[in-house]
Amino acid sequence: MGNFIHAIIDKDLKDNVYGNRVHTRFPPEPNGYLHIGHAKSICLNFGIAAKYKGLCNLRFDDTNPVKEDTEYIESIKRDVKWLGFDWEDRLFYASDYFEQLYEFAVKLIKKGKAYVCDLSAEEIRQYRGTLTEPGKESPYRNRSVEENLDLFRRMRAGEFPDGSRVLRAKIDMSSPNINMRDPVLYRIAHVPHHRTGDKWCIYPMYDYAHPISDALENITHSICTLEFEDHRPLYEWVLRELEFPTPPKQIEFARLELTNTVMSKRKLRKLVEEKYVDGWDDPRMPTISGLRRRGYTPESIRDFCERIGVAKRISKVDVALLEHCLREDLKLKEPRMMAVLRPLKVVITNYPEGQVEYLEVENNQENPEMGKRLVPFSREIYIERDDFMENPPKKFFRLSPGKEVRLKNAYYIKCEEVVKDEKTGEIIELHCTYDPETKSGTGFSGRKVKGTLHWVSAAHAVKATVRLYDHLFLEEDQLEGADYIEWEGMYLNKNSLEVLESYVEPALAEAKPESRFQFLRHGYFCTDISSTPDNLVFNRIVSLKSSYKPE
RNA sequence: UGGGAUGUAGCCAAGUCGGUAAGGCACCAGACUUUGACUCUGGCAUGCGUAGGUUCGAGUCCUGCCAUCCCAGCCA
Numbered sequence: 001m002g003n004f005i006h007a008i009i010d011k012d013l014k015d016n017v018y019g020n021r022v023h024t025r026f027p028p029e030p031n032g033y034l035h036i037g038h039a040k041s042i043c044l045n046f047g048i049a050a051k052y053k054g055l056c057n058l059r060f061d062d063t064n065p066v067k068e069d070t071e072y073i074e075s076i077k078r079d080v081k082w083l084g085f086d087w088e089d090r091l092f093y094a095s096d097y098f099e100q101l102y103e104f105a106v107k108l109i110k111k112g113k114a115y116v117c118d119l120s121a122e123e124i125r126q127y128r129g130t131l132t133e134p135g136k137e138s139p140y141r142n143r144s145v146e147e148n149l150d151l152f153r154r155m156r157a158g159e160f161p162d163g164s165r166v167l168r169a170k171i172d173m174s175s176p177n178i179n180m181r182d183p184v185l186y187r188i189a190h191v192p193h194h195r196t197g198d199k200w201c202i203y204p205m206y207d208y209a210h211p212i213s214d215a216l217e218n219i220t221h222s223i224c225t226l227e228f229e230d231h232r233p234l235y236e237w238v239l240r241e242l243e244f245p246t247p248p249k250q251i252e253f254a255r256l257e258l259t260n261t262v263m264s265k266r267k268l269r270k271l272v273e274e275k276y277v278d279g280w281d282d283p284r285m286p287t288i289s290g291l292r293r294r295g296y297t298p299e300s301i302r303d304f305c306e307r308i309g310v311a312k313r314i315s316k317v318d319v320a321l322l323e324h325c326l327r328e329d330l331k332l333k334e335p336r337m338m339a340v341l342r343p344l345k346v347v348i349t350n351y352p353e354g355q356v357e358y359l360e361v362e363n364n365q366e367n368p369e370m371g372k373r374l375v376p377f378s379r380e381i382y383i384e385r386d387d388f389m390e391n392p393p394k395k396f397f398r399l400s401p402g403k404e405v406r407l408k409n410a411y412y413i414k415c416e417e418v419v420k421d422e423k424t425g426e427i428i429e430l431h432c433t434y435d436p437e438t439k440s441g442t443g444f445s446g447r448k449v450k451g452t453l454h455w456v457s458a459a460h461a462v463k464a465t466v467r468l469y470d471h472l473f474l475e476e477d478q479l480e481g482a483d484y485i486e487w488e489g490m491y492l493n494k495n496s497l498e499v500l501e502s503y504v505e506p507a508l509a510e511a512k513p514e515s516r517f518q519f520l521r522h523g524y525f526c527t528d529i530s531s532t533p534d535n536l537v538f539n540r541i542v543s544l545k546s547s548y549k550p551e
Numbered sequence: 552u553g554g555g556a557u558g559u560a561g562c563c564a565a566g567u568c569g570g571u572a573a574g575g576c577a578c579c580a581g582a583c584u585u586u587g588a589c590u591c592u593g594g595c596a597u598g599c600g601u602a603g604g605u606u607c608g609a610g611u612c613c614u615g616c617c618a619u620c621c622c623a624g625c626c627a
Binding site: 031064125176179187210229254312321325331397440451477547 | 552553554555556557558561562563564565574575576577584585586587588589590619620621622623624625626627
């Protein structure tokens with residue numbers, strides 16, 4: 001499916017605007033971690049390059065040293081790579097262009113298109129006017145070229161304190177577009193830069209550095225988000241005044257919003273700082289590193305970005321689509337194992353004591369190529385507490401007194417007795433009988449049962465910590481009966497993490513960190529990076545769908 | 552009340568020159584089932600923000616109106 005950006009590029013190709021070249025870039029500011037919203041942009045930019053056999057650069061927009069740090073550069077590079085994209089030898093930094101940017105500013109001054117302004121930040125704001133009233137021209141607007149050149153040189157030389165002067169474009173103080181009311185091009189900041197050190201004490205603004213960086217890299221289509229739409233005339237002004245022959249074209253699209261999550265850097269940082277989550281890579285975070293730790297695959301994220309489309313209408317995508325993409329990706333790829341999350345012991349009273357059978361089980365019945373494994377079965381097993389009800393409602397297919405169910409890949413069992421704690425009345429274990437005739441694989445068809453349960457042999461089971469993750473936030477229509485607190489005008493889900501001590505089948509003892517499984521009837525899980533054979537930890541990536549509706 | 556943008560189903564989103572509303576997610580119903588999963592089948596906009604107009608014919612063209620979002624950083 002095409003989108004409006006493809007249409008623009010197709011037309012440019014047809015009209016030979018940039019020859020047959022298509023060249024995009026992903027330009028993050030190194031001031032935070034990448035999140036799935038960035039993934040949309042990354043997939044878009046690198047995707048366009050791939051589609052048109054063009055190129056896509058990675059460029060750090062590092063023009064504001066007070067907010068940026070080299071720590072973020074490494075995490076951004078890692079995340080882009082992990083998503084599956086390759087900038088080859090085209091890793092750039094806006095700071096690489098500082099010298100050229102300075103020369104271009106000199107050119108603007110010489111053309112009479114830029115001037116040094118001595119107004120304070122507060123005065124500049126007042127002179128700018130408002131949305132409905134035009135601004136006033138700065139008293140410094142008509143300085144001579146010579147004076148401007150001298151002042152700008154001395155700004156660079158460090159002769160003036162922070163905030164004392166700026167370089168401004170000379171455009172139109174009465175423009176209805178506030179961005180055109182003599183925007184600031186350079187500010188003074190005696191702050192070391194993470195890449196240029198103490199070399200500079202003046203730094204270019206985004207609106208000035210970005211179009212020039214694009215042009216210097218021969219970018220053809222400069223894709224950004226909607227809030228820069230009003231900046232496009234300025235983007236074009238800079239390139240026109242600097243006389244770039246085939247200026248890149250800025251195109252804006254709507255950023256990604258997702259239900260049940262926050263995307264703003266400020267709020268994500270606040271979640272980390274206020275310890276609602278365990279760091280930027282907490283599996284509940286929409287950061288790339290969080291999704292990675294949760295167990296999401298790059299393939300599923302790319303598929304998601306493909307499916308949501310690209311348009312200009314501000315929209316909020318249902319997080320269920322992301323989850324669907326993950327299930328779809330893992331369905332045939334990962335083995336399906338048995339794990340009992342909330343165990344209830346079952347004693348099969350007519351099964352010989354001390355006997356163990358090793359049952360042959362397909363690793364993925366939809367993908368026979370994944371082979372088979374042996375799963376031990378014995379007299380005492382664990383089943384899921386939720387799979388037993390003493391007084392079941394009508395359509396309960398699972399175990400209850402006197403009822404028979406199938407144990408997946410094993411036998412039919414029938415519940416004969418419920419053993420309870422005398423004091424508390426809590427169900428401690430179940431006594432069941434099995435029917436040897438019903439062994440899996442024998443083709444028994446004497447009678448049907450409605451339910452099939454997963455299980456784990458008690459003697460062979462391996463303990464594991466299982467972390468059940470859920471959405472960090474709730475939508476308004478999900479509040480009923482939910483446990484939440486209001487936070488930043490949203491509803492923070494107090495049950496976004498549940499930690500269980502569970503039993504998993506023995507084959508899982510060898511699970512390597514970051515490997516994925518389907519836990520039968522539960523969902524997809526990923527071995528946490530902290531997991532060891534002595535201390536297994538599984539993160540739930542996403543649950544399986546369920547059409548079971550009690551009552 | 553200045554400027555810029557956007558309105559197609561619960562959520563995304565296609566809709567060339569005007570020719571009689573793709574697809575996905577979600578949801579509902581049924582079939583199948585050794586996962587209440589998967590898969591399969593069917594359902595899901597006489598309707599495209601709204602009111603007019605042009606036309607044999609309008610989501611597509613014209614006019615008016617309404618709603619929502621963005622912009623007054625020496626942030627990006």
